[in-house]
Amino acid sequence: MAFYSCNRYRLLVLVLLGLIMWQVFQLLPKKQVQVTEDIVELEDDRYNKHKKDKVKVRVYYEALCPDSKHFFIKHLSPVTQKLSEFLDVTLVPYGKATTKEKNGQYIFNCQHGEEECYANKIHACAIHALNNTTQAVKITECMIIDNLDADAALERCAKDVKVDTDQIIGCASGEQGSALLKKHGDDTHIISPTFIPTITLNGSKGNQAAILKNFLLEVCKLIDMPLPPPCL
Template identity: 25%
Template sequence: MRTLVLLVVAAASTVRANSSPLVNVSVYSEALCPDCDRLTEGEMNEAVEKIGEIFSLHFVPWGNALLNPDGSFNCQHGEIECAMNTLEACVLKYYPSRSMWWPFIVCLEAHGYSQTWEIAQKCAEKQNMTWTEVKNCAEGPMGKLLELMYYEETASLNPPHQYTPWVLVNNKHIKETHIIKKICAAYQGANKPKACMHTQQFPPINGCYKEPVE
């Protein structure tokens, strides 16, 4: 019995010794931005699927939007971008598990400029989300409050973001290429996923710059 206890303790100690903090990845994004869509559908989705166990993902749906003096928002791709940004913020609030909100965002942004409330509803229902809950949030004061929070976070970036998608790995901005390789390099664990050794090449991301705003 004593031998078994010692083995369990030794195994636990080994797990603690081999464990390592997750890499912190943040993506500052906006709906309807082609380069954001490309990153979401492409390399970032590949990262979530293949090396998701070694990093946390923080998603900020504000991008290059502006806060007007009257408290309204002015978005780079018009009112539908503002609506979809806010909807994504509400999904993040009500479904904080990445296994829920990330597939929704991939589904929505796969439609590019064709994103609509109807498509968003289909994406939400595909994830077994309560559509009325997130829609009411997006159209009400809670949605605006959430977007103001993301505005403040985006505005506080240092150095300021120049375009979207703007990606941070452990709080440092990286170019939006070879993201999987860079996450793997930042991970200090002893056993890295096999995908770290065989990374797929994705087209470069040019980014949606802050100007012009329609």
Template identity: 30%
Template sequence: MVSLALYYESLCPYSANFIVNYLDKLFEDDELLSIVDLYLSPWGNAKIRGNDTFVCQHGPYECLLNTVEACAIHAWPKLEDHFPFVYCVERLVYERKYPEWESCFEELGLDPKTISECYTGGYGDELELEYAAETNALQPPHKYVPWVVVDGQPLYEDYEDFITYICKAYKGTATPEACSKPSGYSIQRSKAKAKPIPPVCYRDTIISTLLEKIKSEISLWMQ
């Protein structure tokens, strides 16, 4: 098995984009999914304050959704049980409809009671502090989210090509068909056709805000 870990935060639009448009590809290929041990860590760039309280990069609603997703992962530990819920919530984030996140219970036929008791009763905060400890102990430290790690090695800006690295790390004999595809799965890319660096939410809010401002100025200039 190849370990694949995603460190993310719920309201980072680039985390949502990765989960909805990239990570979901794993679940479209049973053969590929069978060689992957996927781990989700919904903490990201949040920071611990005094008395075991914490603040999130995108505000209180992000703290709520991080905690809700942590509760779902705890309540439904099997990947096939919790990922659809996380995907549903992040799809609504991607569509800018995240205040409607509770609709995911009805959509997936899930009982909201367990999750509600978890995040309103304080246990969700305990789970989040555990994710905080794991995230803050990463070596090398994470610089931004989504932070994707394959077999202990961060992929940095190449995170969208995570399938390439899964295939490279896999040591089994029955190679998934996806790993035999010549295009789109090669780590070697010509400089002439190098992909642009995918956007991220930086750990340092000042850097993140400055880069977003620069991107906005460039966009206006190009218009």
């Protein structure tokens, strides 16, 4: 009896050991996956600080200004595409225009004529309707390439960003467009630009020559380490 009791005891111990080992092996792969997931998450979060603390870019420009056109095409659009997660871009279409109020209505006088005033309103209304940095830069860069006929430019460029052109044209033709352009005028007069376009980075309009020459470099100088690949 003692022999059989001893065997039963050993068998029970072996079964328990087997169960324990099975449980251990069950847990090991899960631990490994969790560690891998943590590493991937850590790598993805490397730039989270920068994405939360974005470089604030404000572009004061005119819809028919050749220098504004050059900056949008050669600098603003490509840099925004590369660093969209690191930039907070505000577009201010007004430039060297002036605003007067007569009989409760705003009257604008723009550097390149009435066509520019209307094109500025189209830009202002499109920016307001999209309410998205990347999309706003995309449509304004497309329109500014050929903005003499602002309605045609809008129709040509709206397809890529899927925005209601009728809503934007209605805005630009009415009181809302005038109110938006007046606001852009107020914002522009605060910094009193001597050249259009003028670009501010984190509220500073210093070093304009460098910004207009190499916008990417000047933006990258304001991003803390680790720098994103486009800045390397």
